[in-house]
Structures are given as structure tokens and as C-alpha cells.
Amino acid sequence: MNIINSERLFLEAQKFIPGGVNSPVRAFKSVGGTPLFIKKGEGSKFYDVDQNEFIDYIGSWGPHLFGHNPEFIKTALLESIEKGVSFGAPTEIEIKMAELITELVPSVEMVRMVNSGTEATMSAVRVARGYTGREKFIKFEGCYHGHADHFLIKAGSGALTLGVPTSPGVTKGNAADTLLAKFNDIESVKELIDANKDEIAAIIIEPIAGNMGVIKSEDKFLKELRTLCDKEGIVLIFDEVMTGFRVARGGAQEVLGVKPDLSTFGKIIGGGLPVGAFGGKKEIMNQIAPAGPVYQAGTLSGNPLAMSAGYAALTKIKEDSDLYPSLEVKAVYLEKGMKENLAKLGKNYAMNRIGSMSCMFFTENAVDNFDKATQSDTELYGKYFHEMLKRGVYLAPAQYEAMFISTAHTIEDLDKTISAHYESLKVIL
Ligand SMILES: *Cc1c(COP(=O)(O)O)cnc(C)c1O
Numbered sequence: 461m462n463i464i465n466s467e468r469l470f471l472e473a474q475k476f477i478p479g480g481v482n483s484p485v486r487a488f489k490s491v492g493g494t495p496l497f498i499k500k501g502e503g504s505k506f507y508d509v510d511q512n513e514f515i516d517y518i519g520s521w522g523p524h525l526f527g528h529n530p531e532f533i534k535t536a537l538l539e540s541i542e543k544g545v546s547f548g549a550p551t552e553i554e555i556k557m558a559e560l561i562t563e564l565v566p567s568v569e570m571v572r573m574v575n576s577g578t579e580a581t582m583s584a585v586r587v588a589r590g591y592t593g594r595e596k597f598i599k600f601e602g603c604y605h606g607h608a609d610h611f612l613i614k615a616g617s618g619a620l621t622l623g624v625p626t627s628p629g630v631t632k633g634n635a636a637d638t639l640l641a642k643f644n645d646i647e648s649v650k651e652l653i654d655a656n657k658d659e660i661a662a663i664i665i666e667p668i669a670g671n672m673g674v675i676k677s678e679d680k681f682l683k684e685l686r687t688l689c690d691k692e693g694i695v696l697i698f699d700e701v702m703t704g705f706r707v708a709r710g711g712a713q714e715v716l717g718v719k720p721d722l723s724t725f726g727k728i729i730g731g732g733l734p735v736g737a738f739g740g741k742k743e744i745m746n747q748i749a750p751a752g753p754v755y756q757a758g759t760l761s762g763n764p765l766a767m768s769a770g771y772a773a774l775t776k777i778k779e780d781s782d783l784y785p786s787l788e789v790k791a792v793y794l795e796k797g798m799k800e801n802l803a804k805l806g807k808n809y810a811m812n813r814i815g816s817m818s819c820m821f822f823t824e825n826a827v828d829n830f831d832k833a834t835q836s837d838t839e840l841y842g843k844y845f846h847e848m849l850k851r852g853v854y855l856a857p858a859q860y861e862a863m864f865i866s867t868a869h870t871i872e873d874l875d876k877t878i879s880a881h882y883e884s885l886k887v888i889l
Pocket residue numbers: 576577578579581604605606607666670671699700701702726727736
């Protein structure tokens with residue numbers, strides 16, 4: 461594969477941008493090699509600056525439920541751009557967007573728009589603290605909630621593969637208010653609550669974790685978490701930045717049947733533009749300025765261009781009743797093909813999947829928590845990644861990420877992927 465132009469651009473980029481990228485996981489650090497610079501995306505594929513074509517399974521790392529540059533989002537953006545791109549004053553589409561979110565996700569009664577998933581989780585914890593008058597919160601090992609200081613403690617995703625348990629620059633004070641529990645282990649939560657009686661404002665969790673590979677929380681665990689929060693007056697926050705509108709119209713909370721007090725969104729909600737949102741119970745959300753005293757703001761929040769893309773995406777999600785069933789069919793097809801490959805190769809690697817997000821771990825033990833996820837042979841993943849890339853399949857350049865299928869992926873794409881998977885594994889094993 462010729463990557464001369466990407467190599468040249470990567471050298472150039474490193475002169476002006478730290479590490480040459482604007483988000484660390486893009487740099488191929490955990491798989492080695494040169495990151496490819498992308499020129500164009502269309503449907504299930506994107507193309508790099510050396511004219512290589514790839515079937516894309518990162519979908520901008522989550523947002524592209526409909527593949528690259530779908531016509532209906534492009535149209536919405538073009539119509540919006542004609543009227544001007546930002547006003548710093550309220551617009552009608554913000555109401556439509558908020559109303560649609562509350563309709564799709566019943567636990568959300570009110571919502572505030574922000575510009576990224578990080579802002580959403582950061583603000584959700586702040587309002588939970590304001591509402592309860594408490595300072596500490598619980599997060600789970602391997603869950604990623606964006607890059608705000610108090611979340612960068614045993615976080616997943618890029619923070620996990622970089623191998624830094626807690627980032628330099630995060631103060632001891634900040635870290636002290638973050639309590640760490642074990643995913644799918646209710647006893648670890650109870651212990652923290654007992655040791656910090658009436659001091660815990662919130663518990664935040666990815667109900668289906670997507671940043672330590674893909675791991676679903678167990679039904680009993682999540683229900684007990686809900687009960688504990690009710691009993692102790694703790695605000696339960698579901699971080700659905702990845703799972704929202706991905707695993708079902710109503711997100712992981714619909715799939716798992718547990719309602720949080722607050723939810724956070726990002727990725728799909730922006731239709732590919734930089735958008736996040738957090739919302740939930742009216743009583744809590746009304747604590748936010750200017751309705752209440754908890755400060756939260758954003759010069760570009762609710763930006764009309766971003767809202768038009770997001771509103772188009774969510775409208776499609778609302779109206780297309782075949783959307784999730786057809787994604788499920790494709791996801792099952794791919795999973796089945798890969799499992800058959802593994803059987804042929806005599807390997808029993810753990811494969812976790814919920815709807816159109818999945819992950820293959822290079823370990824034969826079932827993966828249901830962070831410790832088990834980290835048993836995966838990440839060096840082997842790196843080799844696998846490069847073999848797939850050579851065969852025109854672009855996976856996340858790190859083990860602990862999800863593989864996303866979009867509505868644009870065709871059976872032909874999936875067949876190609878299945879044979880690439882077999883050939884790649886045959887080479888590296
Ligand atoms: C991606 C992600 C975030 C952070 O969102 P950004 O838009 O990258 O700031 C937070 N939580 C979860 C679960 C995510 O997957």
C-alpha cells in the first residue's frame with residue numbers, strides 16, 4: 461500500500477500540532493505506523509490522500525450511523541448555511557431538537573445542548589453536585605467520559621492505550637473527589653458508598669461500555685445501581701455519548717430497561733458536527749443557569765448548523781422503523797462470519813456485540829469487566845489492524861474501541877470484511 465502522501469503530511473503535521481493530530485487516538489500510537497490522512501468519505505467508505513480506499517468501521521468514531529456524507533444530512537446543512545451559521549441568540553430549531561430528544565428518550569424531560577461529549581458529562585456531574593450539595597462521585601474503571609480533569613482517572617479509550625492511569629495535570633484535589641468502582645461489581649459500589657456516607661453526588665456509568673472494548677453491564681448490576689442511587693439520594697448518570705441512538709432509538713437505557721436521572725449524549729446527536737447534550741429530570745435540569753444557580757454556558761451551544769445536521773439525523777431515526785432491525789441483521793451477519801473464521805482457525809477469541817457496535821478481543825476468556833479486557837493481547841491487535849488495513853478495511857487503531865456498522869454498509873462490504881478478517885488472522889497467528 462502506497463502511503464507517501466500520508467507520510468509527508470504526518471511529518472509536516474508534527475511540526476505544528478502536538479503529535480501531529482488533534483485527538484491522540486488518531487496517531488496510531490498503540491498499533492504503530494503512520495496515520496493515514498483522509499481526503500473524502502462517501503457511504504461506507506473513505507479515501508486517503510494516496511487514493512487508497514477503505515471500508516470504514518470507525519464512522520468518525522461513532523457519529524456516522526448513516527455512513528459518510530448521507531444526502532439528507534448534506535441537504536439539511538446546505539439549507540441551514542444559506543441562512544447564516546451562528547447568531548448567539550435563540551433559534552427555533554433548538555426547541556425542535558430538544559423536543560425530539562425528549563420524545564426519543566423518555567427519561568429526558570429537559571435538555572441542554574453543548575459542543576462535545578466531554579462538555580456534556582462535565583456539566584452533568586456539575587449539576588448533580590449542585591443539586592445534591594455533595595462533592596464526590598463514582599466512576600467505573602475502564603469507562604471513558606471525555607477528558608475533563610476529574611474523569612481522567614483509570615479512564616478508557618485513548619487514556620487506556622496510552623497507559624497513563626491518571627494524566628499529569630490532573631490535581632490531587634480533583635482526583636480525590638473521583639471514586640473508582642469496578643464495572644459489573646455492585647459490592648465495589650456499596651463499599652464506596654458506605655465509606656463516603658452522604659458525600660456522593662453522582663454515579664456515572666457507560667451502561668454499555670464502549671471504551672474498553674464493548675462490554676454490557678449486567679441486568680442485575682444495573683438494577684441494583686438504580687436502587688442504591690434511589691436509597692442514597694445519588695444522581696444516576698448514564699453516559700450515552702456513544703450508545704445514544706446507536707444501540708436503539710432510546711439508547712442503552714431502552715435496551716437495558718433502567719432509567720437514569722441524567723443522560724449525556726454526543727456523536728450521533730450531531731450528525732457528524734461537534735455536538736453534545738445532557739438532559740434528564742426537570743427538577744435537576746432546572747438547577748442550571750439561567751433557570752437555577754448552576755452555571756453552564758457555551759458561545760456556540762445550540763449552533764444552528766450543528767442543530768440542523770443533528771435534527772436531520774434524529775428525525776430519520778424517529779421515522780425509519782426499519783433502521784435498527786436492518787442494522788442488527790448486518791451486525792449479526794458480520795459477527796457470524798467472523799465467528800466462523802475463528803472456528804476455522806481454532807481460536808475462541810471473545811467477541812462482544814450489542815446492535816451495531818462490537819469488539820473482538822485477543823483473549824479467549826469472556827470479557828465482562830476492565831481487568832478481563834486488559835488481558836487482550838494488544839500487540840497482536842496491532843498486527844491484525846495493519847493486516848486489515850492492507851486489505852482495505854479500516855478499524856479503530858487501538859484494541860479498546862468499538863467497531864461500528866452503519867446503514868451504508870452493504871453485504872458486499874461485509875463479505876469483503878469477513879474474508880479480510882480470515883486472511884489477516886491466518887497471517888498473524
Ligand atoms: C466519545 C465519548 C465521550 C467524549 O466525547 P467527546 O465528544 O470526544 O468529548 C464521552 N463519553 C463516552 C461514553 C464517549 O464514548
